[in-house]
Amino acid sequence: MSITIKGLNKVYPGGRHALKDVDLEIPTGMFGLLGPNGAGKSTLMRILVALMEPTSGSVDICGYDLMKQRKEVRAILGYLPQDFRFFAKYKTYEFLDYAARLSGMNNTRLRKQAVDEMLENVGLFDVRERYAGKLSGGMKRRLGIAQALIHHPKVIIVDEPTTGLDPEERIRFRNLLSTVSENDTTIILSTHIVGDISSTCNKMALLNQGEVSFVGSPQDMLKHAEGKVWRIKITGDQLHEVDKKYPIIATIPSGTGWEVQVVADEIVGYEAEPFPPNLEHAYVYYMENKLNLWTND
Numbered sequence: 001m002s003i004t005i006k007g008l009n010k011v012y013p014g015g016r017h018a019l020k021d022v023d024l025e026i027p028t029g030m031f032g033l034l035g036p037n038g039a040g041k042s043t044l045m046r047i048l049v050a051l052m053e054p055t056s057g058s059v060d061i062c063g064y065d066l067m068k069q070r071k072e073v074r075a076i077l078g079y080l081p082q083d084f085r086f087f088a089k090y091k092t093y094e095f096l097d098y099a100a101r102l103s104g105m106n107n108t109r110l111r112k113q114a115v116d117e118m119l120e121n122v123g124l125f126d127v128r129e130r131y132a133g134k135l136s137g138g139m140k141r142r143l144g145i146a147q148a149l150i151h152h153p154k155v156i157i158v159d160e161p162t163t164g165l166d167p168e169e170r171i172r173f174r175n176l177l178s179t180v181s182e183n184d185t186t187i188i189l190s191t192h193i194v195g196d197i198s199s200t201c202n203k204m205a206l207l208n209q210g211e212v213s214f215v216g217s218p219q220d221m222l223k224h225a226e227g228k229v230w231r232i233k234i235t236g237d238q239l240h241e242v243d244k245k246y247p248i249i250a251t252i253p254s255g256t257g258w259e260v261q262v263v264a265d266e267i268v269g270y271e272a273e274p275f276p277p278n279l280e281h282a283y284v285y286y287m288e289n290k291l292n293l294w295t296n297d
C-alpha cells in the first residue's frame with residue numbers, strides 16, 4: 001500500500017472537528033477523494049503534505065512515518081494546492097526552474113533539461129517565455145501540475161484539480177494526470193466534482209463531515225445506487241411537491257410538464273420507472289439517503 005492512514009483526527013483551535021477517525025488505504029494509481037465543500041478534504045490534503053499536524057492518528061507514506069520523517073516525505077511528494085499562485089515577475093520557464101531548484105535539483109544543465117521536458121509534457125513549451133501571470137486559467141493549472149511533478153515525486157496530491165477550467169482543459173488535465181499515474185505513482189485527486197473521479201480513478205473514497213462513508217471503486221459505488229434512480233413524469237404543478245419529497249438530479253421539460261430523475265429507495269404516489277444510475281446519481285444517493293439512514297440506525 002502506498003499510503004496508510006490510521007485513526008486520523010483533526011480538531012481546529014476553536015473546536016471544529018474537521019476529520020473524525022479517518023482510516024484509509026491508498027494504493028498506487030489514481031485515487032479520488034470526493035466530498036462536498038466543508039467535508040474536510042483540504043484538511044486531509046494539508047496533513048498529507050506535512051503542512052499541518054493532525055490532532056491524533058498516524059500516516060505512513062511509502063514506508064515513511066509522516067509525523068517523524070517529514071523531510072523524507074516532502075522529498076517524495078508533489079502538491080498542487082487549490083489556490084496555487086505564481087510570482088508575477090517570473091516567466092513560465094523561470095518559474096518552473098525556480099520550483100526545480102527548490103526541490104533540490106542543483107545541476108544547472110540537468111535542471112534545464114528537466115524543465116524543457118516538463119514544459120513539453122504539459123504543453124507549455126511554446127509559451128515558456130510568457131510571464132506566468134499572463135497564462136490562461138488552464139495553462140496556469142498545467143504550470144501548477146508541472147511544478148508538482150518536476151522532481152518526479154512518488155506521491156502527487158492535487159486539491160480541486162479542475163475548478164475554473166473549461167471542459168476541454170478539464171479533459172486535458174485529467175488525461176495528463178492519467179499518463180503520470182501509469183508510472184508507478186500515486187495521485188490523490190481531491191474534488192467535489194463527480195466527473196473528475198469517474199473517468200480517471202480506479203479507487204475512491206467519499207468524505208462527508210470529516211468521516212469516510214465509502215471506499216471502493218467508482219463501479220462499486222454505482223452498484224449501491226442500482227434500483228434507486230427513478231424517472232417520473234409529472235405536471236408543472238407537481239414539481240414543487242416532488243422536490244420537497246425526493247432529491248432531484250435532473251429536470252427535463254416534457255410536453256406540458258416535466259420528466260425528473262430522482263434518487264430514492266422507492267417512489268410512492270407517482271408513476272415511476274427505473275433509470276440506470278451514473279456516478280452523480282450514486283453520489284447524491286449516498287449524501288442524501290444512505291447517510292441519513294445510517295444516522296437513524
Ligand code: ADP
Pocket residue numbers: 012013014016017018035036037038039040041042043044
Ligand atoms: P473541504 O476541503 O472539503 O471543503 P476543509 O478541510 O477546508 O473542507 O474544511 C473542513 C471543516 O474545517 C470546515 O467546516 C471548515 O470550516 C473547517 N476549517 C477549515 N480550515 C480551518 C481552520 N484553519 N480553522 C478552523 N476551522 C477550519
